[in-house]
Amino acid sequence: MAEMFMTLQPTIALLLCVTLAAAGCATTGTMGTAPAYVGSQSNATRSVLVEYVQKLPPGTLVRVDRSHGRSVRGTLMKATDQSLFIQPKTRIAEPTLEVPFATVVAVTPEQKHGNSVGRAIGAGAAAGAAATLVIFLIAFALAGD
Numbered sequence: 001m002a003e004m005f006m007t008l009q010p011t012i013a014l015l016l017c018v019t020l021a022a023a024g025c026a027t028t029g030t031m032g033t034a035p036a037y038v039g040s041q042s043n044a045t046r047s048v049l050v051e052y053v054q055k056l057p058p059g060t061l062v063r064v065d066r067s068h069g070r071s072v073r074g075t076l077m078k079a080t081d082q083s084l085f086i087q088p089k090t091r092i093a094e095p096t097l098e099v100p101f102a103t104v105v106a107v108t109p110e111q112k113h114g115n116s117v118g119r120a121i122g123a124g125a126a127a128g129a130a131a132t133l134v135i136f137l138i139a140f141a142l143a144g145d
Contacts, residue, residue, distance in 0.1 A: 009144050012137050019133060046101055053079040053107050062086065064099055065106040072097060073110070 056062070056076055064086060065071045074088040074097070083100045084107075 009141055012141050015137065019130060019137075049104065049107065050079070050081060050101055053084055053101075056107075056109060061089070061110040061112060063106075063108045063110055064104055065108075066099065066103045067105050068103065072099065 053076070056079070058076055058078060060076045061074070062076050063071055063073045064084070072086050072088060074086040074090075077085040077087055077096055079085070081101075083098050084104070086097045086099060088094045088097055
């Protein structure tokens with residue numbers, strides 16, 4: 001029995017090293033979408049911007065920079081040929097805002113940066129499983145000595 005643990009000891013050590021190294025490699029994927037900027041709006045530039053925004057799926061978080069006034073962050077509800085409709089992202093609910101394309105300078109899709117409960121539960125479960133595995137591997141390594 002002791003000989004079996006002696007032969008498994010290098011394998012267990014290697015598995016332990018791989019497990020510990022791989023635990024820190026989790027990354028979150030991000031979508032690389034470039035903003036659509038419009039300097040001085042010509043008809044061709046405005047039509048490109050309109051087409052770009054109309055191809056964005058409804059529900060996309062966007063930042064709309066306007067030529068005058070503040071930029072608006074919120075959820076894209078719909079885009080027509082003349083304007084886009086944004087549900088502003090505020091603490092207190094506000095009505096849907098209509099932004100004419102004549103005043104739009106840039107439209108930038110944004111990523112959700114909130115922490116979800118599911119992600120937290122998954123991270124906790126993975127950490128607990130990794131800790132349990134480490135404890136068992138260390139116990140097997142010590143039992144072989």
